[in-house]
Amino acid sequence: MVADRFGPRRVAVVSDAVRCAVVLAAAVAVMLASPSVWLLVTVALIFGVVDAVFMPAVGALPPRITAPDQLARVQGMRGLSIRLSNAVGPLLAGTVLVIGGAAGAFTAAGVLFALSLVTLLTVRITPSAEVPQRASAWRELGDGLRYVRRHRMLAPLVTVIGLSEMCFSGPVATGLVLLAEERGWGASGMGWIASAFSVGAAASALLLTVSTRIPRAGLVMCGALLATAAGAVALGHAASLPIAVMFGSLIGLTSGFTTTLTGALIQTETDPRYLGRVVSVTTLCTLGLAPVLFPAVGITVALWGADMFFIGCGAICLLAAALGLSVPVIRHAELHPSSSASPAGG
Structure with a gap:
């Protein structure tokens, strides 16, 4: 909402300046006195608030600085x-x-x-063609939520994003720790799997960065979700560490494709006037639910074992893929300007 109200570049610059000032102030405080827990808590709280403003603003920038058919490459560069x-x-x-x-x-x-901050100051964006009509903050928030709900692609796409990222925005790291402990692979085993996941994700980002075009992006996204679902179940049943590492890299690769393509589709389909609010909703779906899910991971592993947690992740990804395939506008989605960027979905 803040990015849509004041402009994504301005909000990104101001929030990045605040982050810089907070960290430098913390450095001075540590130099003058011994570090304390309360200092770290204060810095963490301020960062949480500022990041909640900064991330949607940065997410709303790509359509203002590049052509729609290049959004997947920009998302790939960001992921890399x-x-x-x-x-x-x-x-x-x-x-x-x-x-x-x-x-x-x-x-x-x-x-x-x-x-x-200096890099952000060098960024030049395409100005919006329309002059924003200022309303109250609550009304703008309500308008953004109604825009998502009524849009024929964004409503199901945001749901797909929420489901696909539900396990992989944080809980999977806890699941890997518990899986490695359960199988006797130790901390080094968990490290190998996590590294393989990162390598796979980096590979997907690199592939999308160098690709000039992603045909049938919606169908590719759904296929990646299906592969992620299969990989998650296989990882939970891996009999040895090398097999787990292999499936960890597969999940990183396919989930990386999904994250990049869903982000590019959001930016392609959303009216620029609402993009900051839409990105805020997707950020809430990907990061906001993680703290709630961490206890669920521990309870699931304690009661039924680590393999059941990864079966659950696979089932959720399968549900996301099924939803994407069942919605024609997502199944046939392409990364090009669309007439569906109206609140009613055209």
Whole structure:
């Protein structure tokens, strides 16, 4: 809602500046006094609030800076950068902590946020053709939710995203830990599976980045969901670590395809006036449900074993694929400008 009200670039710049200032302030605080839990809690709370504004704003930027037929490539680049950051970040953090301690780590993070801010300031977007009509915040929020509900593609697509990301937005990491413990593979075994998952996801991002066109994107997305469902069940029943690693890479590859294509379809089909609010809804579906699902993972594994958790993940992905295949507008979706970007779905 904030991104739609004030513009995605402006919101992204301001929120990134706040993140930079908070981290640098934390670095100064650690230099002047010993770090405390309350400092970390305060930083985490502020970050949570600012990220809730920053992420939808950044998600609303791609249609303003590239052509619709390039959105899948942009999403692939974004996924690839995230995977590379996840790989390099811990190594960099460990090195900085050894050399400069907590103050050095906060300072380094602040410098990285400053570089991010400078990069955002260089981004130029296509201005919206329509002048937004300001209404109250609650009315704009209600308008966004009604837009999603009435749109013939977005309503089922957001549901598909929620189902497909339900297990893979966080709970699967807990499931991998418990699976490795149950099978006696230990922490190193869990690390191998998680690494394979990341490699598979990076491979999907790279493939989509170099692909000039994704024909029948909706059908490809549904096929990837079916493969993810099969891979999740197979991972839960893997008899040895090498087999688990193989299926972990498969899940990373196919779930990466799904995430990238659903994101590109959201950006292609959504009216730019509502894109920030729609991205907020999908972010809530992918990240907001994770804290609620973590206890469910532990209870499921404790009662029925880790394999049952992965069977459940497979069933949910299968349900998402079935929903996508049952909705013609999703099944036949293409990554090109669509007339369905009206609230009523055209």
